[in-house]
Amino acid sequence: MTTIDSSPDTATESSAIGRLLAADVDWLTSTDHKKVGRLFLGGGLLGLLATVVVNVLIAVERVSGTSATFAEDTWVQLFSAQRFGLVFGAALPLAVGLAVAVTPLQLGARSIAFPRLAQTGFFMWFGGFVLSIVAVASNGGFGDDADMIDLFLAAHVLMALGLAAGAASIVTSVMTTRAPGMTMRRVPFFAFSTLIFGIGLLIVLPILVGALVYLFVDHRSGAGELFADGVSEYALWAFGQPTTFLFAIPVIGLFAELLPTTFRKRTPLRGVVFAGLSLVGVAALAGSTQQTVFDVPWAGSQLYIGGGDDLRQKVEDVAPWAIFHLLPILGAGLIFLMFLFLAKPEKNSRPHLIGAFPFAVFGFGMVLVGMHGAALLPIVDFGLLGTVFDEASLIYVVYGIALGTMGGIVYWAPKLWGVVLDLAKVGLLALLGVTATVLASFPHYIAGFLNQPAGFRVTDNDLQIWNVIVLVGHSLMAVTVLAFIGLLTQSVLGRGDRSAADDPFDAHTIEWATTSPAPTDNFVDVPMITSAEPLLDRKSANDADGSDS
C-alpha cells in the first residue's frame, strides 16, 4: 500500500483551515433554527451598530450648526440610511432573530417549521442589507445615482421578502409544532408575542413590497412620475410610527415572559396578557392601511363636538389616531399593570434577579415612551410635525427593541450557547443602554416642542445643548452595543468559566427542561404539557414529595 506523507506543519495548518471552513459551511447551511436565529441576531447587532454610527454622524452634523461638516448630498444619504437602518438593519432582524432562535424551544418542538425557508430568509435579508449599504454609499438611497437608487429599492424588496419568510416559519411553528398538550392558552407569552408579530409582518411587509415594486418599475423604466412624488409618499409608513410598534411586540412579550420567573409567581389572568399583546398588534392595521401622519385637532373650539358635518369630521380625524396609537398603548399598559401586580411584595416570595430583567424592563419602558411620543406627534396644536420629535420617538422605539433583544439574548444564552452571562456586567450594560437611549431621544422631545426642524440645519444656538446631549446619547449607545458584543463573545469563547446549568434561572417554561446548550433537535423526548407552567408544576410536585418524605 502506498502512503503519502505530508509535512506535519502543513497538515496542522490545513486541518485548522479545514475545520474553520467546515464550521463556516456548517453555520451557513444549517437548518437548526438556533443557528439561523443567531445569524439573524448577529447581523442585527452589526446593523444596529452601523445605524448607531450613522446616528452619531447626524448628531455631529447638527452640533456643527451652520458650519456643516458634510455636503448636502451626504445629508440625504445619512437620513435615508438612518430611517431604513433603524427599521430594516436593526429592529426587524433582531426581533425576527430572537423569535426564530427561541420560539420552537418554547413550544417543545424539535425544529422550526420550514427550516430552509427561515434559512433562505436570513440570506435574503443579509444580502439585501449588504446591497442597501452599497447603494447608500454609492449615492443611492434618496441620492442622485439612478442605478444605485434602483439597487436600494431592490435591496429593500429582498430584505422584506426575507423577513416575511422568517415570519412565515415562526407563525407556522406556533400553529403546528406545539408539544402535546400545549393548547394556545398554554403557549408561553414570548412565543405568543412572536405569533402576533409574525402575522403582522406577513400582513404588512407584502404591502411594502408592492409599493417598492411600483417605485422600482417606475424609476428603472425611466418614467419616474411616481418616484418624483418621493419615496416617502408611498413607503415611509413602514419606517415610522405606528407601524414600528408591531416590530416591538416580541420585546413586550419577553417582558411579560420574564415577570413570573423574576417574581417567582404564576401569572394570573393569562388571557389579559394575551389581549395586551394582541392589542399592540393593531399596529399591523396601521401598516396595512399605510398610515403616516394623522391630523388631530385638539385645542379650543376644535375639540368642541357640534352637530352634523362637524361631528363627522372630528370623528374622521380622531378615530384613526385613537385606534392606531391609543390601542397599542392600552395593550402595553395591560402588560405594565401585570408587572405592578406581580411585583407587589409578598411575605414568602422574594424576587429572583436575573440579568435579562433590567434589559427587558428598560427595553419595554423605552418602547412605551416612544409610543406615547408618537401619539402626541399628530396633535396639530403642539406643532410637532416636521420637528425632531418624530425622529426621537422612532429612536426610543428602536433602541427599546434593541435593549429588549439584548435581554432576550442574555436570558436564553444558556440554551443558545450554554453560558450564563455575568449578572453585574449585564446590569451595568443595561443601565448604560437605557441612559444612552434616554440621552439620545428625550432632548429631541424637548427640542421638538422648541421647534427644532427635522433636518440638519440648526440655526438657533439655544437648541444646541439638546443636540450635544443627543450626540452623547448615541455615542453611549455605540459603546453599549460594542460592549455587549464583547461580553457575549468573551462569555461564549471562555465557556468553561461560565457554563450554564439546564435551568439556571428557576424558570417555568419547557425550554428549560432540555440541556444547556440545547441539542440540535432541542429535546430528546418531546415533553407532555399539562399546564402553562409545566416546570413550575414539576418543581412544586417535587417539593411536596420532599416535604412528605
Added chain:
Amino acid sequence: MDALPAGPAPAPRNQMVLGATLASIAMAMLTGGMLAIWALERREAIDAAGTWLPSSVTIPEVPSNIMLIAFLATATFAHWAIWSAKHGDRGHTVFALAATGFVGVLIVNAQLFIYSQMDLPITEGRYGSMFFAVTGTFVVLMVAGIVFSLVAMFRYLGGRTGEPEILTAHAIFWYGLAAVFTAIWFVVYVTK
C-alpha cells in the same frame, strides 16, 4: 428535579396547508396594497385631468376575460388532483397537476398577449409603469404557482404519494392566485 414526562409523538398538523394559506394571505396583501395605490392614483388623475387611461391605450378585454375563466379551470384541476389522490388514482393525480400547471402557462401567455396587443410603452406616464408593475407582479406569482404544480407533479411521479397534504396546499395556493387575479381583473381591466 424529575424530568418532564415524554408525550406521545405530535400529530401531524398540516404545515404545508398553513404555509400555503399564509402565502395566499401575503399574495392578497401584496396585490391589495398595489391596487389600493392604483385606485388612489387613478382618483387623483381623474380629479386633475379628467382621465386616467392614456388616450392611445385600448385594453383588450377578451384575453383578460379568458384569463378569469381559465382560473375556474385551474381551481377545478387543482381540486381534481386532491380527489384523485384520495381515491388512490395516481395517474389522474399527475394528470390534474400537469393540467393545472399547463393552464397556468396559458394564463401567462394570455398576459403576454395583452402586453403585445396594448403596445403600451412603460414610460407612458404613471399608468404605464403602474400597469406593468401590477401585471408583472402577477406574472411572477403565476410562475410560482406553475413551479408549485410541477414540484407536486414530480413528487407524485417519483412515487411520493404518501403526503397528500401538498395537494391541498397546492389547491389553496391556486385559489389564492384566482382571488388575486379576480381583483386585478376588476380594477385594472374592468374599471380601467
